[in-house]
Structure formats: C-alpha cells, structure tokens
Amino acid sequence: MGEFEVHRVRFFGLVPAGVRCMAYQHRGCRLALARTDGAVEVYNFAANYFMEKAIPGHQTRSVEALCWAAGERLFGAGLCGDITEYDLERLHPAYAVDGFGGPIWSMAANNDGTQLAIGCEDGSVKLFQVVPGGVQFEKNLDRQKGRVLCLSWHPSGTHLAAGSINFIRVLDVRSGRTAQRIMVNYHVPKSKKRECVVWSIAFLSSGTIISSDSFGRVQFWDWERGTLQDSHTVSTSAALSLAVSEEEDSIVVGTSAGATYQFQLLPVKTGGQEKRWVKTKPFQHHTHDVRAVVHTPTALISGGLDAQLVIRPLMEKVQKKSYDAVLRKFTLPHRRLVSCARKARLLLFQFSQHLELWRLGSTNKTGKDGEVLPLSRMPEHLLQLKSKGPEHIYCSCVSPCGSWIAYSTASRFHLYRVQHEGDNISIKKVPGVPKLLLPAYQLQCASDSGRLFIASDRGSVHVVQLLEPGGCKHLHTLRPPAGTREAVYLLASSADGNWLAAVSGDWEAGLCHHCTVPTYSCAVTALAIHPATNNLFISYSDQQVGLFEFSIPEKQYTAWSRSVQNSGLHRLWLERDSPITHIAFNPKNTSQILLHDVYMLCVLDKSLPLPDNNALLVNQSTLKQLSEPARHRQLHAFKICKKFQPLLFADLLDERCLVTVERPAADINAELPPPVQQKKFGT
C-alpha cells in the first residue's frame, strides 16, 4: 500500500492543567469540569463522553466551585469573589455578580435549582436567588469567624451544612441562624494537634452529615444531637472530596494520595433492618490529589491534579457486559492544538498563553520498515509568540505556505506575517485587522493561503482575504440559512476554494450557501473536504456510526458511505475511547484517507473491501508475514497502526511523509506538581 517516512515529533511540551471541580447535570447527562487555570469544559456523556464545549481560562480566574441550576445554566464561583454565569452558547463568562464576602470557597444549589448558597472567606453564608437573566442577592445567613470551605443543602431545602476549620455548622435557611455547631477537632490524638480543615461535606435526607477532613477521616454525624455516629480513617493524607449518590446509599471519597474509596450503606445482617456505612471499594486511578468527585447513577467520576478525568462505571449498575462497563481515562483534550503548514514543513503548537513555531528536521537516508533514520538537520524552534494579556488562547492556525499565523483570544484577534529568508525568519504584526464580532472559535486557512476563515457565534463564518505583502481585508460573512444561537466550532474548506463546511454547537453541519447535512444524534468531532472529489468527510463522536461521506455536488451520501452503514463497522472500531480529531487526504491517491485518534493512526482505503466482525481489525503485522496471494485475500480497508501513542496530531505532508505529534504520559508526569509520597515496601 505504501511506505511512509514518519516524522515522530515529541517536543510539544503540553502539560494540561489539573481538574479542580466538577458538576453533573442529571437531565442532560452532561458533566461540567473546571481546571486550575480557569478553563471550563463540558462533557456530553450521551455522546460517548465527548468534550463538546470548552471555555478557555484566564490568568486571574480561579474556579473553586461549579454548579448547574435552573435546568441548563452553569454557575461558577472563585477566589476573585464573584459568582459567574457561563454562556454556553457563546462560550464565555456571561456576567459576574460580586458576592461581597471576599473569596468564595464553595457554592451549592438546592434541589430545585432556584437558590444558590455561597460560602465565603469571612465566614458568612449568603443566599442568592436564580432569576431568569441573572442572580439576585437574597439574604445573609449567620456569620461566624472561619472560612466556609464546603456547603451542602439538605434535600428538602430547609437547612444548610457548612464546613469550616475545626467545626461544622448547620444553618436554618428560613431564620438564618445557626441551629447546631459541631466541633470536629475533638477526636484527634494528642500527637497531631493541628487544625482540622473540613474539606467537603454532604447532608443526607435522614439527617446524617458526612464530612471529610484533612486528617483523612470520613465522619458521619447526627446533626440534631451533634454527635458522632461513625468515623473511618481512609488515608494518612487529607480526604479532599466527597460525593453522594442520588439514592443516598453510596458515597465516593477522593484523597490527596490519589486514591478514591466507595462507601456503601449496607445492612449489618442480610435482610436485617439496621444498616451501616461500610468502606467497600478502593481505587487507585490517580497519582496526584483527587480534588473533585461525582457520583452518577451508574459510575464514579474523579478528577485529579494529574489532569486526568477518570470514569469508573460501577459493575453492579451495569446491565450487560458491554463496552459501557469499561474504565475511561481522559488526559489529552479533544481539540486540535497543532496546526501543520504542509508545504513549508512547519508545525504550530498552541499552548494556553503562547504559540510555538517549529520547523521539522530532515533526513537523507532511506531504510527498511521499522528503522529509525538519522537526522541530517535537527528540528528547529523558530518562533515563540506570547499572547498579550491574561486571557488564554482560543484557537490558532498557520497557513499551508507558512507565511501567515493567526490566533484569537476572547477579546482580540491577531494576525502575523512571517517572512522566511533562508534559515532565518522575521515576523510582523498585520495592522488594520477588521473589528469582527469576537471571539473566534476556530480558524482555518484556505489551501492556497489566500483567505482565512474565522468561525464566529450564531453559526456565522467571516471570510478575510490575506493580501501580500502584509495586509488583510474582510470580504464577507457567511450566515446559515436557519438561525442558530450556537457558535461554530469546526471548519473545513475545499482545495479549490469553492466550498466551506461548518459545524455549530447544536451539531448542525452545513455547507455555506448550499445545503445542510442531515443531523445525527451525536456531536461531530472532525471534518474535512476531499481535494479531488469534493466529498465531505465527517466523523462523529459516537463510534457506533463512525464516519460519513457526503457528496457536495450531489447533496447526498455517497455509495461507499451507504455501504459502510449497511454493513456496519467492526466491533473493535466502535469500541474506541477517544474521538477522531483530524482527517487528512493523500494528494496522489484519492481513495486513501488518514484518520487518527489518541491511540491509533488509520489509513482508510476506500477501494478495498470492508472487514466484517469476525475478521481481525488490526492486521498489519499478520499481513506482513503472509505471502502475496494470501495477503490479497485478507486485505481490508482499515489499516491501523498503534505504534505512535498517545497521539495529539497526525497529518500527511506529502504522499511519502507522515508527521505524528505524540505526548508521552511520562513526559507529562515529569512536569506535574509534587504528589504525596507513598511509602512502599523495599524503598
């Protein structure tokens, strides 16, 4: 089929930020996640755990608590003292209301989602009412000295449990007074007389308060009497997070050492009435502090400072043994952070606050399959572009000829002209950038480097012409025929420059001025238009139906795509964890398509037959050993290579050359903050 020279790039120094807090919305099966750099992401669990929305962070923003209220509204509160509502359609903080209590440490919404309670640095608990269009201050509850680190509503909405340093308070919401004050530091042995910080708290409808503190204890209190019912020490380091299931018979606790434990309310004797909380399952999925845990009806979700999101389905809740019961770990983002300039052999890496431009190395030698060739020229770090201001970068792109770099933050759009003089480069900012409606959610350069497509909100795309020697002009704005309020997050342009495909946040994929692709019930993860046949290739997040090919001139699915749907995809292809984030085409061979996700690289050959469920999907190694006629019999369309993992990006530079950008987990681990030491036998 073909031999490729692979540029194996491992110098992209991406370190994702750690997970700080999470909030689960039961109705829509969505998980909102906030990271330590202020970024907020929304994962859609129904669409195969795809990260459908991402709000980039801010240097000064730190989110300490997230909650969903009033249906689909997402609120966050942080150390800057504001309650922020996030606009999930336009992907930015909509407004911020000052809490007037200093830094806000915790926030909780009551069962109806109509009231928000915040716990502040000065020890006060404030109530806010969620009204359409905003949040309104309702009243101040009783204030006592000591920062309120965690809050929990009683399911009936009449009482609030607030955890501070050394004590827990129960407040009556209607009167605002403290109904009970429980000292937590009482049961500590004399040797460790430090202050006991209650990191998280939960209030059950039976009147039991569950607290986890910095001594690594999980304690169960009776709030009316103020007595300790039960105490379990789960670890020697702090127990940082706690989550209760909806039926209130199971809780999950996350500790500083990276371990999570499940406690369940089980009867003491089978069939008996008396029940007790028992520690049932220990898990060690993380290496660093687990600062956020969520208990969904079927799974335990934990997020740690090692930037991993781990979803562990509970075996007793899973109906049948299928791929739903598997453990999922997400470290790398589901977005494309690397742009490739094919002709100039340049790579642009997008970090949160700067961009790096690298030139690929080259080699003169050739070799056999699997050989590592020596480099005649090392890869060069050409340019580091720092973004001005505290905002993080939304998106970036480099033109195929390598002479234009564009990036966008939440409030500004920057365009640069890069001159290559031999081995040196010089960069100049392009003045007079048009004042478009910001921010730009996706940038895509046309293949002839003449135009730049900027994806904006409300489904519109701006077209900007790039002029030599260094200017730009806004040509026009393409709007979708049916109005949509969501922003466009994926773009693809055709090689001849006539067609542009755009996908907006409500999963509507459309071709500008032409037609829309029939909507599917899942999010689009990657999009590309074939240079020769002008067919639109779409990949969805639900691996159940992997990819579609849509013929643009005919406005319908192609025959090959229909045959794929009819025969169905291979079982192993459908059981992949990570979404396909990039699709590329072979310029010389029109039937070959390159796809990649985090763990594999696949070249799809449309001219070969499709594999059925009994055939081996990853058969490249077996094919190499077979003879010619046997190989012809077993050949099928999916040629998968798992050698390069974990992949951030893969592209075809020309028909002989591939570039793969990997980010090994060991390299990320080396740059993480200090973990808690675990004493192991023999070290």
Add this chain to the structure above:
Amino acid sequence: RRRRQELFTEQKRRKLLPEALLQELAAAPLARAEEPSPAPAPDKRPERGSAKQRKDRIPGQVKKDKAGGTRSKGNYIAVHLKDGNLTGLHQQTAKDFIRDQLYGPGTNRTSANEFFSTANKKDPIKKAAVQFVDKSWGLEKKQRAAKFTKSWVARKMTSTL
C-alpha cells in the same frame, strides 16, 4: 495646669489667625470667579508658617502660594482605578492558605521525579529513573568550570598572540 491653660488659649488665638488669612485668600480667588477654597486643612502648622510670609506680600500674588496647602476644585481628576488592591490581597491570602494546607509542612510531599522513579523501580520490569540527571545538580561546579574554560581560552589567546 496653668501652663496648660495658657497653651490652650494660645492655640485658640492661633486658630483664629489662619481663618482670617483664608478669608483673604478666598476673596482673591472669588475675584477670578472661582469657588472659595475648602475648610482649613488639618496641618495648621505649615500653614501658619507660610501665612506669616504671605501676610507681608501683596494680596494679588496669592495665586502663587496655593501650593502651600489650599487648592481649589478642578485642579485634579479623581480616577477610579481597577481596585485590585484589596481583592488581590484577599485572593493572595486564600491561595496561600490552600498552598499551605496542600503543600505546606506536615503534608508528606515528594517531587514528581522521585515518585515516578520509585514506581519504575517497583514495577515488574525495572526501568530507569524518570529524570536521570537533574539539571540542578552541581550548579556551582558547572558554573566554575565554565568560568575556568573562559579564562583558560583567554590566556591561551593572549599567550599565542
């Protein structure tokens, strides 16, 4: 006690003096259609000193002495800067609290290098430590060596030339 009484009466007397002067000052700016200056500033002593000098001068030259203590409205603009001071301090205290609780003394923290290297050593397949050479080892020695090389090269150049 009598001395104190005398001190009080003298202060009362002194207080009257700046008032009279201020009225004179106020009259002069009024002639230029400006508002009268505000009430006497708390620092009466420097005013008294300058007031004695002003009394000798011609009232028309009062304009110069405005820098002494009184000023009229309109000479300054009050700008509300982004008040990061107080909130910044609160935020910093909060961040320090979190940092001390999670990474302060008493928490059993180790570096990422040691943590993952121990894991590598305990694995069934033993691997090398994560960062075999820590760049911060022997910094002084490396710096001294670099300096020595430079001086040696310089000596060689001067001796050959």
